[in-house]
Amino acid sequence: MSRLVVVSNRVADPRKTAAGGLAVALGEVLNNSGGLWFGWSGKLAEGDAEPQLNVQQAGPVTLATVDLDREDYEAYYVGYSNGVLWPVFHYRLDLADFDAGYIEGYRRVNQMFARRLLPMLQPDDVIWVHDYHLIPLAAELRALGCTQRIGYFLHIPLPPPLILAAIPGHDWLVKGLCSYDVVGFQSEADHEHFCDYIQAEAKAQPAGEGRWRVFNRTIHAGAYPIGIDVQEFRGVTEAPEAAEMYERMKREYSRRKLLVGVDRLDYSKGLPQRMRAFRELLRRYPETRQSATLIQIASPSREDVSAYTDILHELESLCGSINGNYGELDWMPVRYMHRTVARARLPGLYRASRVALVTPLRDGMNLVAKEFIAAQDPEDPGVLVLSRFAGAAEQLKEALLVNPYDTEGTAAAIHLALQMPLEERRERHQSLLATLTRYDVHWWCDSFLQTLGQAEAEETGTPWL
Ligand code: ADQ
DSSP: OEEEEEEEOOOOOTTTTTSHHHHHHHHHHHHHHEEEEEEEEEEEOOSOOOOOEEEEEETTTTEEEEEEEEHHHHIIIIIIIIIIIHHHHTTTTGGGGOOHHHHHHHHHHHHHHHHHHHHGGGGOOOOESSSSSGGGGHHHHTTTTTOOOEEEESSSSSOOOOOOOSSHHHHHHHHTTTTSEEESSSSSSHHHHHHHHHHHHOOOOOSSSSSEETTTTTEEEEEOOOOOOOHHHHHHHHHHHHHHHHHHHHHTTTTTTEEEEEEEEEEEGGGHHHHHHHHHHHHOOOHHHHTTEEEEEEEEOOOSHHHHHHHHHHHHHHHHHHHHHHHHHHSSSEEEEEOOOOOOTTHHHHHHEEEEOOOOSSSSOHHHHHHHHSOTTTTTEEEEEEEETBBBGOOOTTEEOOOOHHHHHHHHHHHHHHOOOOOHHHHHHHHHHHHHHTTTTHHHHHHHHHHHHOOOOSSSOOOOO
């Protein structure tokens, strides 16, 4: 059996827990199969010498990491990845900073990753590269003579060609994507955007069964929606820490219905829009005052990017004004916390909540939506209010789908969720859980790796960039 090599921007020790969908999902995959996980250590290098490679064993997984020097960190991570690709791929051209120096740093780090990874590879390795930080990695590896199969999965959305084309160097990026053997997306919509782009801009020709002939090679592209480990998550839900959290929440809010939001504090998650919808709920449906409380947990994220501090201030001010205007001596409408909740306790919070608000403006998938469903008591389940712009909406059709830009419409859906009779809640939950169980994280991993296993290994080693 081929060894699996995973490459991602950050490497997380699969024995420890971490916030962030990618770390959670990949930890599970590698723990099951064993292999090598390569990426940035998360640390900045000291001095001018080329940073050392750190290798350590974590059970069946070898973790290999390199540090980044400050200049590379600023250009590759803060600049290009989070200041250009993240906003544009989430349809936010207004937030992109197209500084010409960023793309050079992005390419430099991808070249350095390729140089450091190559000597560690074995001839029949299967390499799986993750996310927007590493789009050109396969091309850089191929330029150094790497002939192994290389797959790529994009965890965030891919916008339509006309938005993508706003990025200076978009053709170089897409050519980079076409240097992989398999390119996977979260949703059919993202996959279609890719197909539209390569046909329009690179004269790609269909080659049957998800394959394309493009830039003189054959690639496979498809949608592989990421899932969660439903069994494992239900196990965590029933363990003492989550059970205790559940009991505490039930006691504390015995007279009230709890609504919950759990997100990284990111402008793509639609947090101000969510707060405005909640405010509209209180305004339009007076019976919800005193009877509903929203707990919003937003974990700190990318605080060195200015758009993130702006969203933090906007959210704090909205929560303050809702509590100021609607709060009573014995009732605060919103409890907002700027922190991460321990993964062991999170399912208890989900289970104690009648409604989850998962209302991103754009999201590749959104695993909180899936975790909320998995944590529910099937006899008395809560209701998921889900943005139609989350990748998860393609699969989770029995959720209450909303347009997060429509404040009144979202408030009405939240009201409906709060009122929903038990039988309807059960029916919807049953279908959602069945979908989740069928398309779990193991399905995601197996189906992607099966396609990659069937792909022809790159034979020529031709440089593609
Ligand atoms: P993220 O944007 O990080 O991931 P998401 O899918 O919601 O978003 O994953 C978040 C994970 O972190 C979940 O497991 C959640 O429980 C945890 N988390 C978030 N906020 C937390 C908090 N305040 N406290 C504790 N835990 C918290 C990216 C893409 C997504 C895609 C994933 C996986 O943006 O669209 O679903 O990768 O591919």
